[in-house]
Amino acid sequence: MDQSRPTPDAQAIDWVIRQRDPAFDDWDAFTLWLEADTRHAEAYDVAAVADADAADLPAQPVARAVARPSRRIWLAGGAAAAAALVGIVGYGAVDRSPDLVRVATAAGERRTLTLADGSSIALNGDTRIAIDRDRPRFAALEQGEAMFRVVHDPADPFTVTVGGATVVDVGTVFDIVREAGSTRVAVSEGAVVYNPDAQNAHVAAGRQLQADDADATPRITAIVPALVGGWRTGQLVYDGAPLSTVVADIRRGTGTRITLASGLADRPFRGALLTGGDKGRIAGELAALTGLRATRRQDEWHLTRGGP
Amino acid sequence: MTAGDAQGIEAVLLANRDRLVRFLEARGAGDAAEDVFQELWMKLATHPTGPVGQPLSYLYRAANNLMLDRYRSLRQAALRDHAWADPDGAQDRDDAAIAQSPVTSVERTLIAREELARADAAVTALGPRAATCFRRFRLDGISQKAIAAELGISLSTVESDLRKAYGALVELRRQIDAV
Incomplete structure (x- = not known):
């Protein structure tokens, strides 16, 4: 931080930038900074939300020029994805x-x-x-x-x-x-x-x-x-991948376990899923996009044929 | 819930209770710090973690994330209340029905998408160098030093570009929240 008395927002931004480093461990100094001024916590919240929401930005502006089939459903971005990110990570x-x-x-x-x-x-x-x-x-x-x-x-x-x-x-x-x-x-x-x-x-x-x-x-x-590596920004996009691959990607990216009724593993899937949002939702969205039915069994979801 | 039962990360949590509660207080939980601490305990108990390299740092991050969650849900609730209280919006409709209808997921999707487009535009408007710095840092997780080497610019330029980009996003957040 420089000498010119940065605003609470500017200081909060510096903390957010430093904390992006996985090795950051200066939590005591961060606590002291929060305690130093009652405005600091609020400034930090705003900066941290801005940072979390930025996870959904396209990697390069050019990526938006890539044709996205209109049938694909893009699920709630910012808020939902960040809600997942701010869980226990x-x-x-x-x-x-x-x-x-x-x-x-x-x-x-x-x-x-x-x-x-x-x-x-x-x-x-x-x-x-x-x-x-x-x-x-x-x-x-x-x-x-x-x-x-x-x-x-x-x-x-x-x-x-x-x-x-x-x-x-x-x-x-x-x-x-x-x-x-x-x-x-x-x-x-x-x-x-x-x-x-x-x-x-x-x-x-x-x-x-x-x-x-x-x-x-x-x-x-x-x-x-x-679309390669789309999982880094929480986007899983498929054009005919077998459902077994899709559920494996979801489990890796979100921890949500989805099992498939027999005969469904090889069924091709076309569409886009966001790995943000609460855990149960991605199973529901996958069911909606495939016309399958999702039922919950304790910690996992099961997809079967048959209407809702 | 005693220290004797606790293992691994939960033992670290208990051993550092005072520090973490103090952190939660300062982080905005105030009097609710103890409650949030309990919530943290519950989350750790119900979502077992694998081995963790720096357990205390991990706990601070988890506590910090929990506070961000709280902030988000409080803000959402405030925005909702604000929308319901809006007399213009309620004029031609049944107030009670509006009060009961939650913001639909379709609306939320549209709002989130629009906010994302505005954030993207704000970053792009900083110019190619600053936008690239920010995207490499935030989306690709590249260190500031590596970005400086990659783009052939000084570390302090990367630093100032990142501050600019975050500044623009914070500004945008404040505009959105002020509506």
Whole structure:
């Protein structure tokens, strides 16, 4: 803070900016600041709400130019999403062994790691990743989903190991999901090479590779690059993904468990969901968009055929 | 609910009760700080967390988020009361019916969408550099230092761009709340 007696709003903004760092722990000083002036708490509330609502902003203004099918229903943004964000959120566990740093997030929790070279890895919920301090251009995704924004260096490509395979960057931005014996790699900018020593599959921007452990031949399909990693801003957008994938994404991103009646797992889903809002709502919205019926069983929701 | 039963994060919560209650008081809970503390306890008990790296910091964040939740619901209620009390809006309709009809989710969706568009416009209006700084920081979670390196600008420029962007969003929030 500078010498010119910043206003309570300006001071509150500085606190909000500092607290965005997951390592922030100066809560005693923050308490003292709140106690110093009765206007501080209110100024902080306004700044913190502005910050929470900003989570729903489009990543780049250009993203809005991407065609969004009009049939998609965009659910309440700001308030609802922030309500979820301001629930109990955690900053995951960090397990430091000598060289390997292992980071884990709980379902419904998100976290971004920034590496020494400026590359960043955004972790979705229920995700485990290991990075090696001696190898800054390496990460091992053990489970869950991560979006990689890699500073590209042709002489020293960034490498991710996942499910026994290796993904090598030939560009910059890609998202990897590892779940239930299957790996998906979606590329939004640049390109990656999947298993250069085996299948050597080149995945360009706008493409997604899916490799099942049981099947040696990965499949490559087209995707909308701007939607890759949409989970970071709480948006899940699908164009024909199987419902089993949708409910897995919801569980990872929000912690809400949804089970499917038999025969529904492969049913294709088209539409958009926001992971904000209260936990039960996303199940209800998914039911409404699919014409299925959602019933609650203790902590989880069950989707079945049949009207409301 | 005794310290003997508590494990892990709940033990940390109990051990730091006084600090957290003091924080909640200052954070705006005032006399209700004890109640909010109980609420925090309940949330932790009903939403078990995985292992947490810095438990005390985690608890402060959870307490802080809880207060933000409270602030939001109080504000929503105030806005609703305000809308119901509006004589112009009630003129041609049955007052009781209006008082009973909650703001529909469709209306809320529209309001949220409009607010989001205004926030996006406010950030964009700062110019490409400041807007990029803000989006990289807030949406992509990139550190200020990394943004400075990426854009080839000084750390203090990043800092001042972020302050500007947050300032614009706070200004917008105040305008929306003042309606």
